[in-house]
Amino acid sequence: MEQAWDAIILGGGAAGLFCAAEAAKRGRNVLVLERAEKVGKKILISGGGRCNFTNVGAGPANYLSANPHFAKSALSRYRPQDFVALVEKHSIAWHEKTLGQLFCDGSARQIVDMLLEECAAGPGKVTIRCNEEVSEVAHNGAMFTVTTQYGSFTAPKLVIATGGPSIPKMGASDFAYRLARQFGLKVVEPRPALVPLTLGGEEVLFRELSGVAAPVEASTGKTAFREAALFTHRGLSGPAILQVSSYWKAGDPVHIDFFPDRPKDWPLDAKRENPRSTLRAQLRDGLPARLADVLADQLAIDGDLGNVPDKPLRAAGERLARWAFHPNGSEGFAKAEVTAGGISTAELSSQTMEAKKVPGLYAIGEAVDVTGWLGGYNFQWAWASAHAAAQAL
Template identity: 50%
Template sequence: MSIIQHDVIIIGAGAAGLMCAASAGQRKRSVLVLDKGKRPGRKILISGGGRCNFTNYTVEPQNYLSQNPHFVKSALSQYTQWDFLGLIAKHDIAFHERDHGQLFCDDSAKQIVDLLLRECADTEKVKYQYQIDIISIERLDNTGFIVHTNNGVYQCESLVVASGGLSMPRLGATPFGWKIAEQFGLKVIQPQAALVPFTLDGKEKELCNLTGTALPVRVSCNNQSFTEALLFTHRGVSGPAILQISSYWNVGDTVVVDWLPNLDLADLLVQAIDKNPAQELKTMLSKVLPKRLVEIFIGLGDVTNCLLRQLTQKQIDHIAMTLHHWILKPNGTEGYRTAEATLGGVDTNYLSSKTMEARDVPGLFFVGECMDVTGHLGGYNFQWAWSSGWVAGLNV
């Protein structure tokens, strides 16, 4: 069987892989993108409710989790959110800002996939093979790689692994990229689901009676806090606040919930006692919290209902402390099925932060979600895909 030669082979036609292909193609490198799916950018297409939260106005290293927290700095500075917004302007894609600087397409996430494919097409150097199974990868003596597939054998000088993590398995997520890393002696940090809803059990399962209700909260765990919406589900809790804090949570940890992050409940109670001492506590609390949630607090014994005038200062302080520092102990998470990202992956200590190349395996690159870099909710993971993909493309 003949071996087809390319300068660069990229495994994965997702956000990072396509950005890398465009970047390499602009340098006149011949590029072959291999993907086991039927079409490119599948995760992009369903992201952000079909409108793709493609980046954020504010992108900082502290928006990312990694065992090597400094790793992201170089790539994020080499290719910034403003660079990607330049592409958005070039392709006349209308967009809007939501909370916390999050940027979404006005129309469709398909516009982002089309943008990437047009950028690749303009180079006239990028080719694609879909529904490809990679059988094996061989390392040639300092001259590149041979990739054996179900549709032929390919040789390249540079091999880029852009196969993603394990989130959203319905889109075909696999640990393939980590197997390649281990084949070539790179350490893989144990992956786990990130940006994922919590499940609840025991008495806390009562909260599931509020399925569909959302409210602003502050959640804290392991010295991290987020103030955003919490959503009750039929299995537990979700919403932006929970997804964010889930990346910092480990099995067995508790999460502190402030149900009234924008109010001082102790002061509110004192004012209510002064204005309407004959009112019941649950009636007063139901003015600032969902009534069913207040009933659950009472049912669980966290709050004892009484007339406001019966409250002592000690009881006021206890109620305020309870609802501003409510202890939630998740049973677990929904796992990769609903996770928006993956924690862990290829240990970045084995990679160059400036090029994404494996330090001890010349020509081997990793980009995007398959490495140990996980962004916060809000467009940060896509920005990492753009930044890491672009930087690798400049060096393959």
């Protein structure tokens, strides 16, 4: 039986489900095609299973894109407080963690259930089909025809909401980019973002600190984040490192300030106040012992501080404030939380997310070259871009 759909949405993740729900509110009949066996898989694992569903401070400055202005329109028209109101309407308890991050008190499953309830609320009808592997997408100028192993589906509007290739074990792929290129849309080179960095060469010794974490300020270029860094058996991770990884370019150093709350010349102050102390003891006072010992060995300043000249202490302070690491790569899409790059924003309307060259074709969420910081920003982009597209379906 041929059903008349107003729109077909490819992808049953955060952006796809929310777009379907918002379109249904406007009376549209929508078909969601998901290749995995269930919808919302990435939502379910997010935030340690509690879903960091937005960030109270989300704004354009928290996103990377070849066009940093593109996200302004959608983000201003669907804000974090709008999504919070929806969460509260469904009686989902939530709490705020550090830096404005909002999480469910219970389970991420509540967010998926909420989206499904919104899809069912109508007045339009949302049909969700899982285990659908798209083999072909055709367009005759008026209608899009999507073919899967179970048949063909036709609608005048098509939404690409299949995300990026990060976390392939969850079913992620580069399908969005292949489809975009089929329709002549440019794609900004995708790369892993919010991803651990790997160390090699002489810096391998830091991998012996696997499991050790410390609050630091990590930076690359002009971008810096103050959060925890974690040493791993492959290199560097933790929130501060994941954040800078989105901005890091191969060959560039990553600098870490191990004492962001102290002045650069703090070892000189320590020498005056505790001349019989050692630099190793001072480092242990502010950092985990294993990390302090590795840094002390690298700095090679022995003996009582009172017997050490000012110059090497000043140099040690400066190095500790800007310790250079030289990552030899990242852990790739397998461990990346999101993908940077994607369908070029130059190809899309910032008001509706519609492709300028292909009327009726839309792209939303992670498939687009808009990438948020760690901490709920990528979910907020999913909601905002989905909402923008839904108003045009």
